[in-house]
Amino acid sequence: MADVAMASATIEQEPTTTKINVYAMDRYVIREANTRQELDQILDVIWAANYFPFEPFVQLFFPVLGYTPAHRDAAIAESKERFWIQHQADSSSHWYYAFDTTTGKTVGSAQWVVSQSNPFTAGVPKLKAPWWPEGECRKFCESIINQVYRPRASWMTRPHCALNWLAVHPAHRLRGIGYLLMNVGILRADDLNLECWMEASAMGKPLYEKHSFQSLFKLDFDNERSNATDEWRRCAHEMTPPPIFAMWRPQRGMWTTQNGQEVKMPWELGTA
16 A cells, blocks of 8 residues: 555535544545445446456456457446345445545445344355356356355354455555545444454455454365366356455454453354
């Protein structure tokens, strides 16, 4: 993260709501998305960020089912509709974006999920990927995303905050935007005295460590399958993401107790 001059600012919300004090650069303002237009602009940032450099994980959530610009446009339109429907249906979902006051553009985004009760009372969910057509690619995608999500659903059976997405437009990286978007969730979590969780890429890991997250383990994906079809093997070759890191931040980022003892790990804390 580049060194930047920071000035006091606020998170702007539209319509007017309670403002939260944060640190922001004069040029960028953090806002919470409340409209379809705002979320569409957030998706544009996510697409741009994950194709420069190319992040294999993006294929799982945003398949381009063809090779022409029209196929890509259709994939972008489908993802925008899907994310808006999901966001509207989930009261714990909070999308924030960095607004560039110079250009009037959205240049960064983050989704923080704030669960004030146990979101996994029904146990570990079996995630589906209906945005893929029926077939081996869908089954492969579902295999990967369920491997990603299983530790969270197994151990975070208490109120907590989770970072699902964080993206910064390639033209605006190394300007402190990721730091601002992280602060939004951290401030909310500390205000509610909640733990935080995320599944992180190697590229994002240093930023998260600056916010008191630590890696619990590194997850390498199992893409082996007995009697695998040619289509499955192609998916495994083209779509298996690099290993990710399961990262956790205890309440208020305190890794030791007042008595100097190490805090209990997520799997030791049980259900609340």
